[in-house]
Amino acid sequence: MDIYRTILAVVLSFLILIGYQYFFVRPAVQQQAERQQVSDQADQGRKQQDEAGDRQAAPGQPTPQQAAPPVEKEIPVAVDENARDIVIDTPLYRAVVNEQGGGFTSFVLKKYRTSIKADSPPMELIHGRKPDGLPGIFTLDNGALAALPPYRADREKVVLHKAEDRETLKMRAVLPDGLELVRTITVSGDSYLLESKYVLRNPSDRTVQVQPAIALINSPFSKTANRTSRYLFHGAAAYVNGELVEMKGKKLDNGAQTLQGNVSWAGYEDNYFLCAVLPGAGALRMVTMSGDQEEVRTILSEGLLSLQPGEEKAFSYRFYLGPKKLSVLKTVGADLPAAINFGFFDKLAKPMLWLLNFFYAYIGNYGVAIILLTILIKVVFWPITQKGMKSMKNMQKLQPKVAKLKEKYKDDPQKMNQEMMALYRTYKVNPLGGCLPMLIQIPFFFALYRVLMAAIELRHAPFMLWINDLSAPDRLWIGVDIPVLHGVPVLTLLMGGSMYLQQKMTPSTADPTQARIMQMLPIVFTFMFINFASGLVLYWFVNNLLSILQQQLINRQVKA
Numbered sequence: 098m099d100i101y102r103t104i105l106a107v108v109l110s111f112l113i114l115i116g117y118q119y120f121f122v123r124p125a126v127q128q129q130a131e132r133q134q135v136s137d138q139a140d141q142g143r144k145q146q147d148e149a150g151d152r153q154a155a156p157g158q159p160t161p162q163q164a165a166p167p168v169e170k171e172i173p174v175a176v177d178e179n180a181r182d183i184v185i186d187t188p189l190y191r192a193v194v195n196e197q198g199g200g201f202t203s204f205v206l207k208k209y210r211t212s213i214k215a216d217s218p219p220m221e222l223i224h225g226r227k228p229d230g231l232p233g234i235f236t237l238d239n240g241a242l243a244a245l246p247p248y249r250a251d252r253e254k255v256v257l258h259k260a261e262d263r264e265t266l267k268m269r270a271v272l273p274d275g276l277e278l279v280r281t282i283t284v285s286g287d288s289y290l291l292e293s294k295y296v297l298r299n300p301s302d303r304t305v306q307v308q309p310a311i312a313l314i315n316s317p318f319s320k321t322a323n324r325t326s327r328y329l330f331h332g333a334a335a336y337v338n339g340e341l342v343e344m345k346g347k348k349l350d351n352g353a354q355t356l357q358g359n360v361s362w363a364g365y366e367d368n369y370f371l372c373a374v375l376p377g378a379g380a381l382r383m384v385t386m387s388g389d390q391e392e393v394r395t396i397l398s399e400g401l402l403s404l405q406p407g408e409e410k411a412f413s414y415r416f417y418l419g420p421k422k423l424s425v426l427k428t429v430g431a432d433l434p435a436a437i438n439f440g441f442f443d444k445l446a447k448p449m450l451w452l453l454n455f456f457y458a459y460i461g462n463y464g465v466a467i468i469l470l471t472i473l474i475k476v477v478f479w480p481i482t483q484k485g486m487k488s489m490k491n492m493q494k495l496q497p498k499v500a501k502l503k504e505k506y507k508d509d510p511q512k513m514n515q516e517m518m519a520l521y522r523t524y525k526v527n528p529l530g531g532c533l534p535m536l537i538q539i540p541f542f543f544a545l546y547r548v549l550m551a552a553i554e555l556r557h558a559p560f561m562l563w564i565n566d567l568s569a570p571d572r573l574w575i576g577v578d579i580p581v582l583h584g585v586p587v588l589t590l591l592m593g594g595s596m597y598l599q600q601k602m603t604p605s606t607a608d609p610t611q612a613r614i615m616q617m618l619p620i621v622f623t624f625m626f627i628n629f630a631s632g633l634v635l636y637w638f639v640n641n642l643l644s645i646l647q648q649q650l651i652n653r654q655v656k657a
């Protein structure tokens with residue numbers, strides 16, 4: 098067996114996998130699984146509907162399977178000129194709630210900015226301005242939004258100055274059919290959560306049927322996302338029946354998608370931020386997602402229920418609008434940390450994220466934290482890599498003997514293989530010894546790749562010199578606008594150079610054709626990494642330098 102045919106296959110597969118992640122963030126297999134999940138849940142909902150059709154629901158018990166999917170509105174709701182904007186100002190955010198419908202017209206995160214520029218405004222999560230095109234609307238028509246609750250708030254502004262502060266805002270509405278709706282919003286100075294309780298009362302002498310639901314209408318949070326974030330997920334998401342379901346706008350072009358079951362949360366997310374509604378514990382619910390890449394409608398339905406004369410019902414929700422930061426989401430609970438999904442290698446990636454934050458807590462620089470994490474990973478794999486490199490070096494020394502065997506037994510492949518295996522046993526060389534360490538390390542690379550591409554901790558995080566954003570591509574401004582690049586990717590070029598040097602130092606038994614292909618890899622990797630986050634490029638560059646050091650030490654040992 099030619100060891101380098103195996104190594105070449107692994108390296109090329111490695112390259113293809115990275116390229117696939119780069120151009121197609123959501124693997125086709127996962128999309129197929131999501132489609133299957135939607136189909137299964139829809140079948141389950143239809144089955145439950147058939148079973149429920151023969152029996153009448155108990156009074157006051159929500160039955161989601163009886164609720165019809167929300168319909169698209171043809172006529173927009175007229176703007177109420179008397180509706181006020183109620184401001185909620187805390188140390189973490191500034192939110193604006195409109196009295197017409199109670200949706201959020203603005204939600205500004207004070208600790209995050211739109212871009213790296215010094216004069217960049219704070220991050221705004223809501224760009225819609227129509228009363229019926231906002232997230233956070235409580236509706237009684239299953240999300241059709243034919244009429245919006247005409248609230249009147251008890252005050253125009255809620256201000257919290259300290260993290261320990263806690264305030265309550267009350268909003269009351271009398272609906273056209275006589276129903277009374279009271280909304281109570283509770284906010285805390287140290288949380289991105291807004292607790293929202295709705296009490297619906299029927300003061301009439303007749304029974305009224307309603308279909309309560311929460312509607313979230315979202316558009317992309319960022320209008321000027323850099324190229325690295327274009328290939329990462331943004332769209333509708335929900336955590337239903339213990340599984341995360343993410344749907345891009347393109348998928349919703351094929352029609353509304355419906356999920357049913359135990360809904361922990363539902364909403365809209367991108368690489369760094371999340372707008373979600375978390376229902377209170379209780380009955381099964383239905384989530385309907387529709388829209389496109391420009392606007393996504395997420396309807397969380399409570400089902401069809403009846404209010405007897407004088408009866409009232411309460412519905413509790415929590416709204417989260419904030420960063421997708423693991424430490425923050427864990428304080429919320431309700432499976433919200435699942436919104437941070439590092440894909441297939443999630444179980445490896447999250448410990449790496451923890452280590453990254455651990456180093457940052459002491460160093461105060463995420464670039465240095467990446468270097469320390471790279472060194473730690475290299476130290477852990479040092480013995481395995483050492484053994485593999487020595488095996489490759491010993492294989493190189495045996496090449497003259499291998500060449501003679503190939504020439505001697507060129508007409509008898511079976512005999513040639515037997516003699517070659519005997520040669521390997523005599524000199525105690527494992528032909529796969531140089532390949533296995535690479536295979537073992539690939540999952541860890543992909544895990545760290547996902548962390549460095551998606552962790553909000555690296556967003557706008559400076560390193561040193563010209564690298565002022567580890568989540569953005571590496572560019573050095575030289576006073577002249579370079580087409581396409583708009584700067585010199587210095588770190589990326591250094592990474593490519595280090596990869597070339599490492600390749601030159603690595604023992605090779607490849608034939609001329611294989612050798613030429615291998616020589617192209619540093620060039621291919623350099624072009625591929627040009628638009629990767631500089632944090633990932635930094636990791637790869639430092640890893641290459643450590644590999645060069647290790648190879649140099651091994652070369653000296655073997656010569657000695």
